[in-house]
Amino acid sequence: MKKIDKRTLLLTSIITLIPIVVGLLLWDKLPDTIPTHFGMDGTPNGWSSKTFTVFGLPVLMLFFHLLCVGITSVDPKYDNMNQKLFAIVVWICPVTSLLVVVAGYGSALGWEMNISKYVMFGCGLLFMIIGNYLPKCKQNYTMGIKLPWTLDDEENWNHTHRFAGFLWVVGGVFIAINTFLEWEWLFLVVVFVMVLVPTLYSFLYFKKHK
Numbered sequence: 557m558k559k560i561d562k563r564t565l566l567l568t569s570i571i572t573l574i575p576i577v578v579g580l581l582l583w584d585k586l587p588d589t590i591p592t593h594f595g596m597d598g599t600p601n602g603w604s605s606k607t608f609t610v611f612g613l614p615v616l617m618l619f620f621h622l623l624c625v626g627i628t629s630v631d632p633k634y635d636n637m638n639q640k641l642f643a644i645v646v647w648i649c650p651v652t653s654l655l656v657v658v659a660g661y662g663s664a665l666g667w668e669m670n671i672s673k674y675v676m677f678g679c680g681l682l683f684m685i686i687g688n689y690l691p692k693c694k695q696n697y698t699m700g701i702k703l704p705w706t707l708d709d710e711e712n713w714n715h716t717h718r719f720a721g722f723l724w725v726v727g728g729v730f731i732a733i734n735t736f737l738e739w740e741w742l743f744l745v746v747v748f749v750m751v752l753v754p755t756l757y758s759f760l761y762f763k764k765h766k
Contacts, residue, residue: 564646565625571650572618575657579610582661586610591663592656596738598670600663609660614653621649628698636694644686645699673735676743680732683750687724690717701754705762712761720754 579586583606590609593602604613624645631637659671693700695713700706701720706713727750734742 568621568646568650569618572621572653573614575614575653575661576611578657578661579606582665583610586661586664590660592660594659594663594672596672596676596740596743598672609656613656617649617653617656624649631696631698633694633696636696637699638689638693641686641689641693641699644682673738676738677732677735679743680728680730680735683728683731684725685728687721687726687728690721690724693717701758703755703758705758709762709765712758712765715761716754716758719757720750723753724750 586606588606589603590606591600591602592604592609592613593600595601628634628637628642628645655671655675658669659675662669662671690700691714695707695710696702697707700713701716703716706716727746730746731743734746
């Protein structure tokens, strides 16, 4: 097991729970139900109780945060991981938790904004960043394209991740552009291609070189 930087873990955990503090400060102003899901145009299409939104969601995000960091840290091939990719894993839940504050509380208080656009652009940027580091990611069991063929053959792993890295960068660009187009189907198609095509590539590489 690799030791996790305790200061970073503490900081990210505190940030993940900030929505609770903000929710308590705004408690009397918040309605009994708060938007927690939004369509591509920013219109709320899912609601949760005030209690669950203020307390339940941050605690749930903290659980997933600690789970992701914990599982990643006990990977037998932790030393092979790209540390910048690991840093992304560490910060995903805290950032998502803060977005809950802006989106849910802001919408409940009548702020005029389209949080979905920011989320869409953020997803595109995240995919571009991950795509940039995928080719530098060595074999491990928690990050990357973990298939029987890639885990069994280092060459397959390396070729698949170089190909996937390029594809994820291009896909991220399309998703960022979709911020302005607001086509939900485009986002789903791009993500489907980003997942399926590298999987097919790695299998064909395996069949060709076995």
